[in-house]
Amino acid sequence: MLAMNYRGPHRVRADYDMPYPEILHPQDAIVKVLRSCICGSDLHLYHGLVPDTRVGSTFGHEFIGEIVDVGSAIQNLKTGDRVMVPFNIACGKCAFCRQELYGNCHESNPGATAVGGIFGYSHTAGGYNGGQAEYVRVPYADVGPVVIPEWMHADDAVLLTDVVPTGYQAAEMGGIQPGDTVVVFGAGPIGIMAAKCSWLFGAGRVIIIDHIDYRLEFAEKYAQCEAFNFNSIGDPVVFLKTITDSLGADVCIDAVGCEAAGNAVNTLTGRRMLLQGGSTTALHWAINGVKKGGIVSIVGVYGPIDSLIPIGNVVNKGITIRANQASVKRLLPRLIEHVESGVLDPKGLITHKVPLEEVSDAYHIFSSKLDNCIKAVLIPPS
Ligand code: NAD
Numbered sequence: 001m002l003a004m005n006y007r008g009p010h011r012v013r014a015d016y017d018m019p020y021p022e023i024l025h026p027q028d029a030i031v032k033v034l035r036s037c038i039c040g041s042d043l044h045l046y047h048g049l050v051p052d053t054r055v056g057s058t059f060g061h062e063f064i065g066e067i068v069d070v071g072s073a074i075q076n077l078k079t080g081d082r083v084m085v086p087f088n089i090a091c092g093k094c095a096f097c098r099q100e101l102y103g104n105c106h107e108s109n110p111g112a113t114a115v116g117g118i119f120g121y122s123h124t125a126g127g128y129n130g131g132q133a134e135y136v137r138v139p140y141a142d143v144g145p146v147v148i149p150e151w152m153h154a155d156d157a158v159l160l161t162d163v164v165p166t167g168y169q170a171a172e173m174g175g176i177q178p179g180d181t182v183v184v185f186g187a188g189p190i191g192i193m194a195a196k197c198s199w200l201f202g203a204g205r206v207i208i209i210d211h212i213d214y215r216l217e218f219a220e221k222y223a224q225c226e227a228f229n230f231n232s233i234g235d236p237v238v239f240l241k242t243i244t245d246s247l248g249a250d251v252c253i254d255a256v257g258c259e260a261a262g263n264a265v266n267t268l269t270g271r272r273m274l275l276q277g278g279s280t281t282a283l284h285w286a287i288n289g290v291k292k293g294g295i296v297s298i299v300g301v302y303g304p305i306d307s308l309i310p311i312g313n314v315v316n317k318g319i320t321i322r323a324n325q326a327s328v329k330r331l332l333p334r335l336i337e338h339v340e341s342g343v344l345d346p347k348g349l350i351t352h353k354v355p356l357e358e359v360s361d362a363y364h365i366f367s368s369k370l371d372n373c374i375k376a377v378l379i380p381p382s
C-alpha cells in the first residue's frame, strides 16, 4: 500500500510497497484512511529530536477513516463505520485510563514510565505505525474511535483527533479565571486553537506570541486575539510585565515545545542559534512572564532529554505547572457539541490539502512554514 516512509532526519518519502496492516489482536480494527494531518509533533520526529524513531516507520497520529476489518472481540464498531481516531492509544481499563488519563495508558506502551501509546510516534510511544497511509491498524478499537456524526464535515472530524482537544486542554489546564490575561506562545495550529478556547473559559485578554507574521495575522483573525512578533517587542518577559502593570500574565501556555536545531532562539539575545537538542526558549518566557502564583500550561512536546527549564523561578514564584498529552477521548463529547453549535470551526485552520503521494513536499512546506501554511491535510488515493 501507499504510506509515508521515514528515512532519517528531514527525509520522508511516499512509498507504494509498504506492507498492509493486519489484525494482530482480537481488539484491533483496520481503518482505511480518509484524511490524515501533519502535526507540529511530527516535526520533532522529522527533525530527529525524538529518540528511537526508526527508519521505515510511518508517522501520523491525526487521522479519520472507514472501518474495513475488525477483530473478533470488537463490539462497538462494524465495517463501514466512519470514525475519528484519538491520537492516544488507550486500553480503557488500566489505572490511568480509569481516571480518563488516556494519554498515559499503562498497557498500550508497556515498560514506559511517561507517555502511553501514540500512533506513528517512535518506539518511545509504543512503536505503532501511523495514519499517513492508506490503511492503519487501530489497537483497542472499542476504546478510542468515535463514529463521526452524519452532519460533521470530514475536515472538522480530522482536527478533533488532536488539534482541537489539545488546544482546549491547554486552556483548561491553565485554570483560567474570568477576566484573566492569557498569553499563548506559538501561533501554530495548537497555539491558535488554545487562544480560541481560552475565551470559552472566560479569559478577559488573550495574547499570542510567535515570530512568523503570516501566522500572527491568521491567529488575530481566527482567535480574535492580540498577536505580537517576539522580534518586535524586545524581551517578551519585560513586554508582558509592561502590559500587565508589572504583575505578569495570569496564565501562560506553551504551545511551542522544543524547537529544532537552527530554529532555536537564544533567550538572552533573541538571536537564532544552533543547538544540538531542542530549544526551550518559549518555556523560559512562559515561566518568567507569568505572575507570581500563576499557572503555566504546557502542551508543547519535549522530545530530547536535555530540556533544561528555570526550575528555580518555578519554586521562587510559586508557579503551578500543568502539562500533559491531551486526553482526546475525555474531551470529545463536549468538543463535538462546540463544533455542532458553531462555537468552534476546526476546519478553518486547514490551509493545505495535499495528495498522500506528495507527503515529502507537505513536510517541507509545513516544517519550513512556507506558502502561509497553518495546517496541512494528506489525502490518500480513493
Ligand atoms: P507548529 O510547528 O505548527 O507551531 C509551532 C509555532 O511555534 C511556530 O509557528 C513557531 O514559529 C513558533 N515558535 C517557535 N519558537 C517560539 C518561541 N520561542 N516563542 C513563540 N513561538 C515560537 O506546531 P503545532 O502543530 O502548533 O504544535 C505545537 C506544539 O504542540 C508542538 O510542540 C507539538 O509537538 C505540540 N503538541 C502537543 C500535543 C499534546 O497532546 N500535548 C498535541 C499536539 C501537538
Ligand code: ZN
Binding pocket: 039, 040, 041, 042, 061, 062, 087, 162, 163
Ligand atoms: Zn498532533
